Amino acid sequence: MDIRTTTAQLYLDNVTVSFDGFRALNALSLTVESGEMRAIIGPNGAGKTTMMDVITGKTRPDEGDVVFEGQYDLTARDETEIATLGIGRKFQKPTVFDMHSVEDNLLLALKADRRAFAGLQWRESEAQMRRIDELLGIVRLRGARERLAGSLSHGQKQWLEIGMLLAQEPKLLLVDEPVAGMTDAETHQTAELLKEINRYKTVIVVEHDMTFVRELGVKVTCLHEGAVIAEGTIDQVSENERVIEVYLGR
Amino acid sequence: MRTTRDLLIALLFIGACAMAALTAGSVPARAQGFDAALDKFAADSFSDTEVGIAAVAASGHAMAARVIEALQNARLQVDPATRKIYIRTGETAVLDAATGSAAPAPAELKTVRINNRLRRAIEAALGGLTLLSPDPAKRFEAAQAVFKSRDAAALATLDAAIAKETDGRIRRALTEARAAVLLYKPDAAEADKLAAVAAVKARGDQEALALLSGLPVDAPARVAQAAKDAVGSIQSELAMWATVQNAWYGLSLGSVLLLAAIGLAITFGVMGVINMAHGEMVMIGAYVTFVVQDAIRAHHPGLFDYSLLIAIPLAFLVSGFIGILIERGIIRFLYGRPLETLLATWGLSLILQQAVRTIFGPTNREVGNPSWMSGAFELGQITVTYNRLWIVVFTLAVFVALLALLRFTRMGLEMRAVTQNRAMAASMGIRTSRVDALTFGLGSGIAGIAGVALSQIDNVSPNLGQSYIIDSFLVVVFGGVGNLWGTLVGAFTLGIANKFLEPFAGAVLGKIAILVLIILFIQKRPRGLFALKGRAVEA
Amino acid sequence: MNGLLIRSLDRGATAFLAIVVAAAMIVPALNLLLPETSPLHVPTYIVSLFGKYVCYALLALSIDLIWGYCGILSLGHGAFFALGGYAMGMYLMRQIGTRGVYAHPVLPDFMVFLNWKELPFFWYGFDHFAYAALMIVLVPGVLAFVFGWFAFRSRVTGVYLSIITQAMTFALMLGFFRNNFGFGGNNGLTDFKDILGFNVQADTTRAALFAASCLFLALGFLVCRALVSSKFGKVLVAIRDAEARTRFLGYRAESYKLFVFTLSACMAGVAGALYVPQVGIINPSEFAPANSIEAVIWVAVGGRGTLTGAVLGAILVNYAKTTFTTGALAPYWLFVLGGLFIAVTLFLPRGIVGTLSHWWRERRARGETAGEIGGEPAPRPAE
Ligand SMILES: Nc1ncnc2c1ncn2[C@@H]1O[C@H](COP(=O)(O)OP(=O)(O)OP(=O)(O)O)[C@@H](O)[C@H]1O
Numbered sequence A: 001m002d003i004r005t006t007t008a009q010l011y012l013d014n015v016t017v018s019f020d021g022f023r024a025l026n027a028l029s030l031t032v033e034s035g036e037m038r039a040i041i042g043p044n045g046a047g048k049t050t051m052m053d054v055i056t057g058k059t060r061p062d063e064g065d066v067v068f069e070g071q072y073d074l075t076a077r078d079e080t081e082i083a084t085l086g087i088g089r090k091f092q093k094p095t096v097f098d099m100h101s102v103e104d105n106l107l108l109a110l111k112a113d114r115r116a117f118a119g120l121q122w123r124e125s126e127a128q129m130r131r132i133d134e135l136l137g138i139v140r141l142r143g144a145r146e147r148l149a150g151s152l153s154h155g156q157k158q159w160l161e162i163g164m165l166l167a168q169e170p171k172l173l174l175v176d177e178p179v180a181g182m183t184d185a186e187t188h189q190t191a192e193l194l195k196e197i198n199r200y201k202t203v204i205v206v207e208h209d210m211t212f213v214r215e216l217g218v219k220v221t222c223l224h225e226g227a228v229i230a231e232g233t234i235d236q237v238s239e240n241e242r243v244i245e246v247y248l249g250r
Numbered sequence B: 001m002r003t004t005r006d007l008l009i010a011l012l013f014i015g016a017c018a019m020a021a022l023t024a025g026s027v028p029a030r031a032q033g034f035d036a037a038l039d040k041f042a043a044d045s046f047s048d049t050e051v052g053i054a055a056v057a058a059s060g061h062a063m064a065a066r067v068i069e070a071l072q073n074a075r076l077q078v079d080p081a082t083r084k085i086y087i088r089t090g091e092t093a094v095l096d097a098a099t100g101s102a103a104p105a106p107a108e109l110k111t112v113r114i115n116n117r118l119r120r121a122i123e124a125a126l127g128g129l130t131l132l133s134p135d136p137a138k139r140f141e142a143a144q145a146v147f148k149s150r151d152a153a154a155l156a157t158l159d160a161a162i163a164k165e166t167d168g169r170i171r172r173a174l175t176e177a178r179a180a181v182l183l184y185k186p187d188a189a190e191a192d193k194l195a196a197v198a199a200v201k202a203r204g205d206q207e208a209l210a211l212l213s214g215l216p217v218d219a220p221a222r223v224a225q226a227a228k229d230a231v232g233s234i235q236s237e238l239a240m241w242a243t244v245q246n247a248w249y250g251l252s253l254g255s256v257l258l259l260a261a262i263g264l265a266i267t268f269g270v271m272g273v274i275n276m277a278h279g280e281m282v283m284i285g286a287y288v289t290f291v292v293q294d295a296i297r298a299h300h301p302g303l304f305d306y307s308l309l310i311a312i313p314l315a316f317l318v319s320g321f322i323g324i325l326i327e328r329g330i331i332r333f334l335y336g337r338p339l340e341t342l343l344a345t346w347g348l349s350l351i352l353q354q355a356v357r358t359i360f361g362p363t364n365r366e367v368g369n370p371s372w373m374s375g376a377f378e379l380g381q382i383t384v385t386y387n388r389l390w391i392v393v394f395t396l397a398v399f400v401a402l403l404a405l406l407r408f409t410r411m412g413l414e415m416r417a418v419t420q421n422r423a424m425a426a427s428m429g430i431r432t433s434r435v436d437a438l439t440f441g442l443g444s445g446i447a448g449i450a451g452v453a454l455s456q457i458d459n460v461s462p463n464l465g466q467s468y469i470i471d472s473f474l475v476v477v478f479g480g481v482g483n484l485w486g487t488l489v490g491a492f493t494l495g496i497a498n499k500f501l502e503p504f505a506g507a508v509l510g511k512i513a514i515l516v517l518i519i520l521f522i523q524k525r526p527r528g529l530f531a532l533k534g535r536a537v538e539a
Numbered sequence C: 001m002n003g004l005l006i007r008s009l010d011r012g013a014t015a016f017l018a019i020v021v022a023a024a025m026i027v028p029a030l031n032l033l034l035p036e037t038s039p040l041h042v043p044t045y046i047v048s049l050f051g052k053y054v055c056y057a058l059l060a061l062s063i064d065l066i067w068g069y070c071g072i073l074s075l076g077h078g079a080f081f082a083l084g085g086y087a088m089g090m091y092l093m094r095q096i097g098t099r100g101v102y103a104h105p106v107l108p109d110f111m112v113f114l115n116w117k118e119l120p121f122f123w124y125g126f127d128h129f130a131y132a133a134l135m136i137v138l139v140p141g142v143l144a145f146v147f148g149w150f151a152f153r154s155r156v157t158g159v160y161l162s163i164i165t166q167a168m169t170f171a172l173m174l175g176f177f178r179n180n181f182g183f184g185g186n187n188g189l190t191d192f193k194d195i196l197g198f199n200v201q202a203d204t205t206r207a208a209l210f211a212a213s214c215l216f217l218a219l220g221f222l223v224c225r226a227l228v229s230s231k232f233g234k235v236l237v238a239i240r241d242a243e244a245r246t247r248f249l250g251y252r253a254e255s256y257k258l259f260v261f262t263l264s265a266c267m268a269g270v271a272g273a274l275y276v277p278q279v280g281i282i283n284p285s286e287f288a289p290a291n292s293i294e295a296v297i298w299v300a301v302g303g304r305g306t307l308t309g310a311v312l313g314a315i316l317v318n319y320a321k322t323t324f325t326t327g328a329l330a331p332y333w334l335f336v337l338g339g340l341f342i343a344v345t346l347f348l349p350r351g352i353v354g355t356l357s358h359w360w361r362e363r364r365a366r367g368e369t370a371g372e373i374g375g376e377p378a379p380r381p382a383e
């Protein structure tokens, strides 16, 4: 496959995914520039999560190109390779390691050599402990440090997953519905946190919560039936006729 | 060596006589000849008796065979006073050998004696007689025997028999026998030999092949060439039949696999429950058959032919009921924990095996074939046994019934609903736990039915199920979990592959090769031939 | 490496190691040094019997490492055990020399019996203990590596993996039953005479084998402890609980699995090698799928993911088996064993050690933070 030179951090072109004949993504094209934060909205089943699956290597597209940093063809790589390229993901349904403590969850996510033999020789280091402590502070889980992740509440798991995403120090963060199950105050904090992160990294965030999206104040892409139907500021998009039709119509 | 020569002489003689008798043709002449021949026994001298044997055989009389058989069994007797010959049939009862009607036994009867030389003559005479026997099965057998012995002495009788024969099949057998004789007869005409090659070639089986390839080296060149061509064409035909045979065996094995796996396709494939005691459900079905047959033997032997028809519903109910108990008692507590389910059901299988061993003993129990399932028929060059044929038919019937059940009944609909989305189904008012129990019962019941069928071809012992469990899982996994059609294709593919590998690798290595192939196959398609895609699978 | 050792030895582990090492010294001493009349004398058959249990314990340990910590339920570990056993058996066969029935200097009896003229190439070298010892770990290791490489790479997990491991041991069993496979067919390898120059039947040899088994158990335990308490071990547990998630974090789950699977197979091979001289025979029935799955239940009884539990389970269940099958209750053993499978999965999913330590932790936690901590989630399906 020839990889087109593109300056974009992430470049999706004409991506199609079908499941048993049903097209979850339909010739989807999307570019995200380096350092950008992009909000993705769309009704249920629009294909938002599937798009993330394609980017992270969980689902292989039937057609189309997915290129990272203008040189890495993501369709030819598996999840592990993509993760090591610097793409981190928070799942829609929070998935943490239930039988590990909160601290160990972060430790596992911490940027480090991922190879098996490195794991054998690993030793706790001062710097790592400090970083974990810092992260625990950010996601406000200091009090739950020793607790098993499986015993956390839904919202706490969301935070822990965000913490793990930060620990990975990826270049591109994919965040799927981060504020589902959070209080208004927490939603606000999350928005602040994402903006803070965006100062150094590229972020793609999927969310249904319009107040949250508005608060982010970034470029919005609206998906429907696996394709982009509108792109622009939140005001532009929410005035777009097709968008209104898709959300209210039918 | 001596025996054969004697036999030859005797046959030659009989043949000649038979020819004479046949060409003479008319009934009175025959009767006369027969009476005269019988008279030879009256003297009870060995040489006269020998002449008598040949003459009786040549007479073509209806009683000829019985008379010679009686002589062989020391039941041919003579009244020294009247020189009349009788056949003793009981303590006091005799038949008049000349007419075959019962007669009052004279006071003093003497048995006609025979010695070894006469015994051989008798055998030869009977052999020749059977070519002309009124019983078609005997004639056919005799023709086969001559085909193998290639006895030149039989030629004349063969010709006579062919001229007389009306049954096409026997006529063909006789012609083939004649051809065999001619081919090995040094002084036969070349044209006859060429015709003979053609006749033997038409037979086209292993024996024909042996006959043609074993031709004497001094055979005329054209005959040798014709034989060589015939050998080639028979060989390729035989290879074709061997393929057909393998395919049939494979189909048969495939149906057995399918039968064993089909219940598993429901419990594992549809419900996702891994039931290691599945094989024991099959075993219980087989034991139900045993119990049914035992009861029938003891009380209504006449019903034996219906034993399987009675056993099928019973096995379904017994295994199904046990299945429901298992689901309610163990499995329902383990949903979502497949590895634990695997261990618990394995434990269960140990218990069930040991229970059966305690009740019925550790040895194989005798389960009989009803008459309509025993025997075989020929299809071209292959032999098809009825029990295998019935099992293939039965398996397909069960498969179709199951498909219909899933597709067209309320229970099938609920079953599919529950397996696809339990929570949703529950909220629609489906009693999911009842559906679970029934689905598991259905899968187990089908295993029970499989047991009835397998009892017909396998040993019924407590270990019966064990031998099927791994195979069944492989079939389901290979075919693709959750897809009945996949199971069907998987079973037949594995069955046929197994049988085609066997001739090269032997049964055990063939099996190993299949296992390795499946392991490799799972690498390529971890979800089987007919994989379901979608989120449901990943859950 | 030093740090690793220290980290891996908490109080329970140290106590366990102390017990095993003590057993390795005391039992042989009680057997060899005390007169038979002494009430403390341990008869040789008991030494061999417990030696056998210790080998089973090592096998259980190897299963616990992959099942308890990585969620790989192998129903074919008996195959690795048997392969190790065969490697040792081949060494022992070649030590018989001319003392066999046919007194052939090179060929083992069964080959003479089969009219073989030459030693098959795969029997070369087995007259040297060092070579045999290498094969004891290498053969199971390589098989596990190849098998695991295929299976893990294509992400065969859960019950699928279990079933193909079972198929694997089944296939091996069929193969080893064949005479022309070259391993003694049905009868396997037996009638051993010497090991390293010592008579295998002698009391001293048996005591030494017992001690060696205990030491290898201790060593295996140490290795497992070190592994699971390293970051590697944390990744294993992460893979067990959410394999996909670890991949998205950038871990190559299949490499981790392959590593422990191979290591575990090597351990099982060593267990089998120690087992064979103590029981005096190795035959294809060791490959029977039932054996492998029985070993899994030892782990479940003791408590998976605890290591000590695996050892305890193996010894308890086998002790029970011996007691049952040698008495009038023999016909009921399978009922008991079957019942054990069901009872443990339904009522004691954590196993003995798991339940005890869970209960202990709960109590301590309650003591410290009176009710603040919610129930720890039950062990999730290892999938
Ligand atoms: N593995 C799969 N198999 C079958 N269908 C799938 C699969 N993954 C996604 N789909 C289908 O593709 C469509 C898009 O799903 P997706 O999860 O991407 O939607 P979404 O935009 O994330 O929705 P939501 O806002 O509800 O999270 C849905 O109809 C879904 O059912």
Ligand SMILES: [Mg+2]
Binding pocket: A048, A049, A050, A092, A176
């Ligand atoms: Mg989504």
